[in-house]
Amino acid sequence: MSEVLEELRKSILEYDADRAEEYALRSIEEKVDPLKSFEAMTKAINEIGEGFKKGERWLPDLVGGADAMLRAAPIIEREIKKRGVKRQSLGVVVAGTVFGDIHSIGKTMVCALLSAEGFEVHDIGINVRADEYIRAIDENGAEILVLSALMTTTAPEMHKVIAFLVEKGLRDRVKVMVGGGAITEGFAKNIGADGYDPTAPGAVKVARSLVGR
Amino acid sequence: MTRGFRRRFRPLELLSEEQCNEVHHGMLEVLEKTGVLVDHERALDLFRDKGCRVDFDNKRVRMPSYIVEEALQKAPAVFTVRARDGKDDIVIGGDTVYFTLFPGMDTVDLDTWEPRSPTLREHNEYIALSDALPNCHFLACYPYFGYKGVPEVLKILEGIAVKLRNTTMVQTCCYSHGCERFTVRMVEAIEGMEAMGATHSAPPLSFSREMVDTYFTYLEADFPLWIGGGPVLGGTTPVTIAGSMVVSNAEMVAAVVLSELIRPGARVMVHDYALPINMRTGSPDFGAIEAVMHQAVFNQTWRRYGIPAVSTNAGPVSSKKIDFQCGYEKAFAAFSAAISGVNVIQFSGGLYGELAAHPLQAILDDDIAGMVGRYLEGVSVNADTMALDLIEDVGPIPGNYVGRAHTREWWQREFFTPKAADRLPLPEWLKTGKKDCLDYARERLEELLSTHKPKRLADEQEEKIEGIMREAREYYRKKGLIGDSEWKEYMAIIESDEYPYSR
Numbered sequence A: 001m002s003e004v005l006e007e008l009r010k011s012i013l014e015y016d017a018d019r020a021e022e023y024a025l026r027s028i029e030e031k032v033d034p035l036k037s038f039e040a041m042t043k044a045i046n047e048i049g050e051g052f053k054k055g056e057r058w059l060p061d062l063v064g065g066a067d068a069m070l071r072a073a074p075i076i077e078r079e080i081k082k083r084g085v086k087r088q089s090l091g092v093v094v095a096g097t098v099f100g101d102i103h104s105i106g107k108t109m110v111c112a113l114l115s116a117e118g119f120e121v122h123d124i125g126i127n128v129r130a131d132e133y134i135r136a137i138d139e140n141g142a143e144i145l146v147l148s149a150l151m152t153t154t155a156p157e158m159h160k161v162i163a164f165l166v167e168k169g170l171r172d173r174v175k176v177m178v179g180g181g182a183i184t185e186g187f188a189k190n191i192g193a194d195g196y197d198p199t200a201p202g203a204v205k206v207a208r209s210l211v212g213r
Numbered sequence B: 001m002t003r004g005f006r007r008r009f010r011p012l013e014l015l016s017e018e019q020c021n022e023v024h025h026g027m028l029e030v031l032e033k034t035g036v037l038v039d040h041e042r043a044l045d046l047f048r049d050k051g052c053r054v055d056f057d058n059k060r061v062r063m064p065s066y067i068v069e070e071a072l073q074k075a076p077a078v079f080t081v082r083a084r085d086g087k088d089d090i091v092i093g094g095d096t097v098y099f100t101l102f103p104g105m106d107t108v109d110l111d112t113w114e115p116r117s118p119t120l121r122e123h124n125e126y127i128a129l130s131d132a133l134p135n136c137h138f139l140a141c142y143p144y145f146g147y148k149g150v151p152e153v154l155k156i157l158e159g160i161a162v163k164l165r166n167t168t169m170v171q172t173c174c175y176s177h178g179c180e181r182f183t184v185r186m187v188e189a190i191e192g193m194e195a196m197g198a199t200h201s202a203p204p205l206s207f208s209r210e211m212v213d214t215y216f217t218y219l220e221a222d223f224p225l226w227i228g229g230g231p232v233l234g235g236t237t238p239v240t241i242a243g244s245m246v247v248s249n250a251e252m253v254a255a256v257v258l259s260e261l262i263r264p265g266a267r268v269m270v271h272d273y274a275l276p277i278n279m280r281t282g283s284p285d286f287g288a289i290e291a292v293m294h295q296a297v298f299n300q301t302w303r304r305y306g307i308p309a310v311s312t313n314a315g316p317v318s319s320k321k322i323d324f325q326c327g328y329e330k331a332f333a334a335f336s337a338a339i340s341g342v343n344v345i346q347f348s349g350g351l352y353g354e355l356a357a358h359p360l361q362a363i364l365d366d367d368i369a370g371m372v373g374r375y376l377e378g379v380s381v382n383a384d385t386m387a388l389d390l391i392e393d394v395g396p397i398p399g400n401y402v403g404r405a406h407t408r409e410w411w412q413r414e415f416f417t418p419k420a421a422d423r424l425p426l427p428e429w430l431k432t433g434k435k436d437c438l439d440y441a442r443e444r445l446e447e448l449l450s451t452h453k454p455k456r457l458a459d460e461q462e463e464k465i466e467g468i469m470r471e472a473r474e475y476y477r478k479k480g481l482i483g484d485s486e487w488k489e490y491m492a493i494i495e496s497d498e499y500p501y502s503r
């Protein structure tokens, strides 16, 4: 492996976003194949994910690694687009906490784990209105929508988002996963969601099964 | 007036004077440099008019320290909240310590330990029980979050009505979907009575629009405020206790500044509810010792500001059952908060992480509160309690103190007797069915519910409350926030004999 790739991998393994960015830029200067760069980063983030599962790494490692990757990824992605090649991600995800709800910790974890697994994740934050989800799905060509709600008073908002997807003719294009403290399996079924899990690691399994990869 | 407990000794101080100053200056620096996000035009205008630096584009308010100090001065150190019945008035502040019921959302099934929505009867009974418990002095938000069959948007309001009907104690009103407009009217409908309004910050360093609305609504109606945060160490604040303290104090102080701008002299108390994040699951670790320490430091700093401090950490636990872990998590937190200078402990009945509460737990907690209260009242040392004459009179063996007048006179003042603890000698325990504290709690629950009848609302008060509830139901129904089938189920309850009192 070239030195740049090795440094890129290491910067993520060491949760160093500044260095990840630096080596992403350097990789382009040095004309390294961007697909290879992505592969190196994914390898690192997978390693962190594995460590987390085994109890050798912890939540701050996971989120720190994902943050470092998120800083470098757009730089490499731009280069991939420029060269007109295709990157293999597990799938494009749009995620957010529903309107009226500002709880963010669980949703951030789910996003970090999905990125670590190899999904391309667009976290659009908290207090997200139905039309904002739709816009993000359109803009990013998302296949999976992750909805999080922590309150029984905001859980019904998920129903609205799904109804809105139907109205906009997008329901068949995206799989909808729901979760968060206020959500139960029964509720998820009732509102016609495609997937649910009570945990963030479980969310990854659900996402994989939804895209069949 | 409800006396509560009195702390008779100097509170425990975890920080040195110097450390306390550092945390204070850190807080001032954060408010001046980083500031807070306030998503509310009217509030931003208020801050600007007062002399704060307001960045309207980013909704950021930065506060010079003189404005902060002035607001802290304005808030009263001690204040009264009037109850429906004068005997239940509370005077918050100073060395008084009160215990409240803890706001668990649901009840739990004692066989499966799974939370479930309580029935109207269970809700009524729980509040009636709290009215009977000697060491429950007033009520926090919820419990429960309404009852089964009530649409989401009305759960807070129906819960407030349940509390009005089943206890004469002061209660605290939470908010959702702008229900404060009805809450305020319900409270005002009962002449002379007050309630506390719950308001919050959103860590880190933010105030959402709905939250700020509640500050205005409650303060304009002259409600005293119960202000809370909910920082997660390593999640929404620095992972260190000192760093987290700076952020949570900055939020609470900003909330006090806002309150005193809206209504100078506003009665406010602030709560600490800081929990370490679990580095595997991301959930807050309820009952953690770091939360207990955070609270102690919080109490120390707010005593310095002369504003009453509330503990929330002692109410919820990580355990899902009423068990050993639940017991030690609660006892540790309540005891430490009490001896480090807190004024209110939000406590009884709470089980896992605010999600559940149970009357049996409330009965067991009432004993913890009683023990803590006994400790707070301290040791009285005088000629009477030292009893030198008596000691001389009794002398060595075969003398004893059991039948002496001094013993009869003093023992009930000196000893706290828990109501649901097993304190039998082994042979008697073996012979009487090997009962444990949960068995005793069950018996006590039955006994209290059958003997204690809380004072109901007078007919014309009841009419007013029900009138406002009817209006609220129509209002949310018209807004489209209650579906047809939900409405049907709801109405079936409202029209049943169970409503509103269940008996």
Ligand code: B12
Pocket: A100, A101, A102, A103, A104, A105, A106, A107, A109, A110, A146, A147, A148, A149, A150, A151, A152, A153, A177, A178, A179, A180, A181, A182, A195, A196, A197, A198, A199, A200, A201, A202, A203, A206, B103, B104, B105, B145, B174, B175, B199, B200, B201, B202, B203, B204, B208, B210, B211, B229, B230, B231, B232, B236, B281, B282, B283, B284, B352, B353, B354, B355
């Ligand atoms: C921390 C906290 C806060 C913090 C949030 C800080 C932040 N930046 O996130 C603050 C203080 C801001 C807060 C505010 C409020 N809160 Co709050 N909060 C909590 C608390 C204590 C923990 C929540 C949490 O972070 N859990 C840990 C995370 C990791 O769990 P999680 O999000 O569920 O995620 C896990 C899984 O669900 C899953 N997951 C998450 N998303 C998804 C998505 C998918 C697709 C999948 C598959 C899985 C998945 O993965 C995660 C890891 O396994 C809970 C109590 C509790 N026991 O949960 C109350 C709680 C959720 N809050 C509650 C309330 C009422 C509020 C307030 C309204 C209070 C108020 N009146 O101001 C405000 C809300 C304002 C608003 N409009 O949103 C209530 C909700 C009650 C209800 N009606 O349901 C709770 C239950 C407490 C209570 N009983 O009162 N809160």
